Amino acid sequence: MIPKIEKAPTSEIKSFQEDQLKLLLTYLNKHSVFYKRMFNKHNININDINTLEDLTTIPTTSKDDLQQYNNDFICVPKKEIIDYVTTSGTLGEPVTFALTDNDLKRLAYNEAISFACAGINEDDIIQLMTTIDRRFMAGLAYFLGARELGAGIIRVGNGIPELQWDSILKFKPTYIIVVPSFLLKLIEYAQQNNIDVNASGIKGAICIGESLRNEDFSLNLLATKIKKTWDIELYSTYASTEMNTAFTECEQQQGGHHHPELIIIEILNDEDKPVQEGETGELTITSLGVEAMPLLRFKTGDVVKAHSDACSCGRNTVRLSPVLGRKKQMIKYKGTTLYPPAMHNVLNHFNNIDTYIIEIYQNDIGTDEILLKISAPQPTDTLLQEIKDHFRAKLRVLPKIEFHDKSVIQKLQFPKLSRKPMMVIDKRK
Numbered sequence: 271m272i273p274k275i276e277k278a279p280t281s282e283i284k285s286f287q288e289d290q291l292k293l294l295l296t297y298l299n300k301h302s303v304f305y306k307r308m309f310n311k312h313n314i315n316i317n318d319i320n321t322l323e324d325l326t327t328i329p330t331t332s333k334d335d336l337q338q339y340n341n342d343f344i345c346v347p348k349k350e351i352i353d354y355v356t357t358s359g360t361l362g363e364p365v366t367f368a369l370t371d372n373d374l375k376r377l378a379y380n381e382a383i384s385f386a387c388a389g390i391n392e393d394d395i396i397q398l399m400t401t402i403d404r405r406f407m408a409g410l411a412y413f414l415g416a417r418e419l420g421a422g423i424i425r426v427g428n429g430i431p432e433l434q435w436d437s438i439l440k441f442k443p444t445y446i447i448v449v450p451s452f453l454l455k456l457i458e459y460a461q462q463n464n465i466d467v468n469a470s471g472i473k474g475a476i477c478i479g480e481s482l483r484n485e486d487f488s489l490n491l492l493a494t495k496i497k498k499t500w501d502i503e504l505y506s507t508y509a510s511t512e513m514n515t516a517f518t519e520c521e522q523q524q525g526g527h528h529h530p531e532l533i534i535i536e537i538l539n540d541e542d543k544p545v546q547e548g549e550t551g552e553l554t555i556t557s558l559g560v561e562a563m564p565l566l567r568f569k570t571g572d573v574v575k576a577h578s579d580a581c582s583c584g585r586n587t588v589r590l591s592p593v594l595g596r597k598k599q600m601i602k603y604k605g606t607t608l609y610p611p612a613m614h615n616v617l618n619h620f621n622n623i624d625t626y627i628i629e630i631y632q633n634d635i636g637t638d639e640i641l642l643k644i645s646a647p648q649p650t651d652t653l654l655q656e657i658k659d660h661f662r663a664k665l666r667v668l669p670k671i672e673f674h675d676k677s678v679i680q681k682l683q684f685p686k687l688s689r690k691p692m693m694v695i696d697k698r699k
């Protein structure tokens with residue numbers, strides 16, 4: 271189930287996207303208060319925008335724009351809206367995302383082709399280990415996608431290893447959708463309860479929220495740890511509410527495939543200019559076919575690299591690297607550029623760490639400092655030394671490290687109304 275456009279020559283994909291872009295600009299110019307105002311303010315005549323290159327003459331849209339002018343982005347009357355979701359905004363207040371009936375159909379299509387990309391078909395049963403409610407988009411998208419594909423789905427929700435295993439043994443799902451570090455919890459529970467993970471019938475896991483791979487697509491420590499005990503295929507999927515679109519790995523596992531019928535992507539440098547091929551930059555998206563809240567040149571804040579060499583799965587579309595970090599969380603530390611995921615990777619190496627939080631702040635002279643607050647059952651000097659050595663070996667820099675009580679760290683991880691644990695606190699201005 272590979273959509274025809276995804277196997278087309280790149281020139282055909284480009285002209286297809288340019289046609290879609292023109293439709294979008296006409297739509298925004300008619301229905302979007304925010305973009306109409308922006309076109310006027312910057313004297314943009316949408317008839318002058320004909321190619322993907324022309325797109326770069328339009329200013330980008332930021333997360334702050336979305337938050338400040340939230341309602342001005344909604345292009346449909348209220349009665350057309352079916353589903354409301356929210357994301358955490360950068361300025362504190364959550365940002366509302368609205369979806370029409372057609373948007374939900376588009377979301378179902380998006381997730382169905384993403385599942386198909388990872389080799390799932392109508393004979394499979396998927397166990398959903400993420401939240402489907404609490405104003406999240408992802409869980410609902412997975413449900414709709416499974417339905418569109420004709421696959422079975424078991425909505426267990428997140429956490430509770432006992433209930434997850436009960437469902438796996440009872441319904442025999444073939445795939446699971448999961449935050450990869452939770453797989454370690456499932457393995458632990460299985461080991462304690464004499465369940466053979468490799469006889470469970472699970473073929474693969476669609477992994478969200480955390481990276482599985484290093485920049486060269488080799489498995490990172492977390493994924494290596496999982497595969498050592500549980501021999502299943504691990505597929506990364508990367509998505510966000512704002513994009514309404516997922517980038518999921520195919521069986522080659524060489525980055526998440528771009529679906530050109532759903533989204534236009536740009537990789538931009540600090541000056542909002544496209545980076546050279548193969549360079550890292552901020553993923554910037556223009557959503558296609560969205561009715562309620564289409565976005566034009568929206569800066570996601572995620573730093574990625576695009577790969578455009580051919581993929582042997584037959585799709586002729588760009589693949590995105592693992593997210594290397596959040597643009598805003600880039601740390602300049604002792605001459606090294608660093609993102610929190612690299613530190614997660616170092617810390618995941620240790621079985622004898624309970625949990626941790628990374629604090630980033632500025633010192634008196636205005637440069638970045640990193641403080642790791644770690645909780646461990648046995649916070650010994652030996653462990654501290656091992657952690658330090660591992661940081662020096664892997665990242666060549668050593669942040670400040672403190673041991674704290676688990677309860678202290680958990681309190682920091684779950685501020686008011688937070689739906690998922692925060693692993694990073696950025697206190698810089």
Ligand SMILES: [Zn+2]
Binds near residue numbers: 520
């Ligand atoms: Zn592929």
